[in-house]
Amino acid sequence: MNTELLGVLAIFLLSVLLAIPLGRYVARVYLGTPTLLDPVMGPLEKLLFQISRIDAHRDMDWKEQLKAMLSINLIWFLITMAVLMNMSWLPLKPDGNPSMSADLAFNTAISFVVNCNLQHYSGESGLSYLGQLMLMFLQFVSAAIGMAAAVIVFNSLRDQQSTGLGNFWNYFTKSITRILLPVSVLGAIIFTFQGMPVTLEGKDTMVSLQGDTVQVSRGPVAPFVAIKHLGTNGGGFFGANSAHPLENINYLTNELQLLLQFLIPLAMVFAMGYFVKKRKFALMIFGVMTLGFLILVIPNIYTEMQGNPAISQMGIDQSLGAMEGKEVRNGAASSGYWSILTTVISTGSVNAMHDSTMPLSGMNELLAMMVNGFFGGCGVGILNIYIYIIIAVFISGLMVGRTPEFMGKKVEAREVKIAMLTALLSPLLIMGGTALAAWMVVNNPDLPWLNNPSFHGFSEMLYEMTSANANNGSGFEGLGDNNPFWNISTGIVLLFGRFIPIIGPVAIAGLLAGKKFIPESAGTLKTDTLTFGAMIFSVIVILTALSYFPALTLGPLAEYFTM
């Protein structure tokens, strides 16, 4: 078998295998049962709670959870804005990079606070090392927000009457101290020993063998890259993200980065099974997500390995695949796999340039972000699938003519309305934003935005808005996006695309938790069966197709049929 395909298959299987014990561990952490790190992290957490005057054992209702979450996000936004706009005189700036403009700082701060990491700058020239470290801090804490929100929803799924929803601060803190920090340390050390830089020295000047004088950017890369993947953040240290040979040294680091970004989204599904003691239900969700993932990823690997048909026509050997925007050490198969993994789980890091992938691969990348629930981001993937589940419960209820129930709680008009509004917000933001951008381009053909003409140019704008809404952060990077229009418009889309899909599910969870528990009877709709899995999958397919098919026709599909 082809060694490139073998590499992809191996890392997929390894990810699933490791995620099962990790899921059990994650569940134990949030349940508060004893775990390995208690002697080290226990005292640290106690100290943190003490100095910040938090009673970690106190149950919060859903409104209080949201208040706590939003207030800490606001603090991060303000501090980050301040740092990014003053980097030029703050310490740790060996390259003397300038401060950010207000609109770029606005976009960047929001982008990293919301775990998206859309980047309208390049790390080499756009940030000081203090700026890089500040963004690295946000990669830890924004991932922890998603995980904490997911656990709040888990609590509502436990089948007791009116249970508490737990304590936000407790889940948030433990996500970092027990999960994100230890695994990142491990990853960063391996990266360092593979040759990834971890230094505070600035750019090095070097004369090449042929005699050209060039510079080489460096920095504290390894610690940044570990959390960028583990927290499904995806923001690159360098402009080229994980395509950069110092940000992704060799095939081993490539495989490890694929593993790190997949671990928590997978583990959260299994953790749900252990946490709410419904492992069959978790397995069903895992099945739905895996099916969606495979349907998107297999065509991408195949298409990218086939190469660009337009270049085949020139008579060139295409056995390596479509190599534009790809690195030889990663290869076409792994780049095709990465392009879908990073888009289904909202990492948004890249090891090859998506702008140069084939039209149908680009479409699958877009679809992965539009659904955003086939595994989905760190914690928030669970929230997105939760919305689809509520809708599926509602529709199934209508079909069989019963009041819909989920986990022993009646799902009524209010919950369904919240779920529908949350689900419909995405198409509104994506299409509204793209329409506005397209209108700007049509009326000002001189705008230096598009790097490619025609259908592909439209895809660049559609991709940017989709990526912002999905809090993904990857891009068709040819788009000239460091200007007030894109900085501000995507900044707003990012905010809505992050907080509404958190507020919606937490609110539903809170409402359901307060309802009377109805014991299961013969008339109860079973939600852990294959049939219900098919129902969820159909809901996802129908919602996505109805919302996005026209836009995809104008972009990638048109490009495919005219090539």
Place this chain on the structure above:
Amino acid sequence: MKTHIFSSIVLTFSFMLITMGGYTGLVWGIGQLAPNQGKGITIQQNGKSYYENIGQTFSDDRYFWSRPSAVGYNAAGSAGSNKGPSNPDYLRQVQDRIDTFMVHHPGISKAEIPADLVTASGSGLDPHISPQAAYVQAGRIARTRSIPEAEVQKLVSKHIEGPWLGLFGPSKVNVLELNLALDQQ
């Protein structure tokens, strides 16, 4: 609400200290034991120092060529071309690269040119080419350096880095290392 703001501020600064300071410091400290103390792996030859993982421009006929680059192999920055697969300007550019390659390599058929030699990498700093891309240039190297082609082929074979553990991923050749070895012949 006030208590939330207070808790938020204290927790924020605590975690900034833990992640930006503690975590980075720990990895940096352990990194002092890593190759070249975590400053990037370098190769020395003839008193000059190069980065093993950062590709270089090779356009001279006496050297194996690197892949085309959107940033001219200047690692002050990094980027791909971001050209779409159907972009007519881009396809013309690829055609030009093929034509240039054919001029410098008489006797080679187009079907022998692998895709990586006429396409730009994602970073613009790709240090590798495929083994096919090295072999197809062997004839030119042999001519310009007046050494037997078989010897050049042998040198290339020696520099092929196979899949990881012999099982996973593509084979590749580090262009800089190959050219350094050429110079030492």
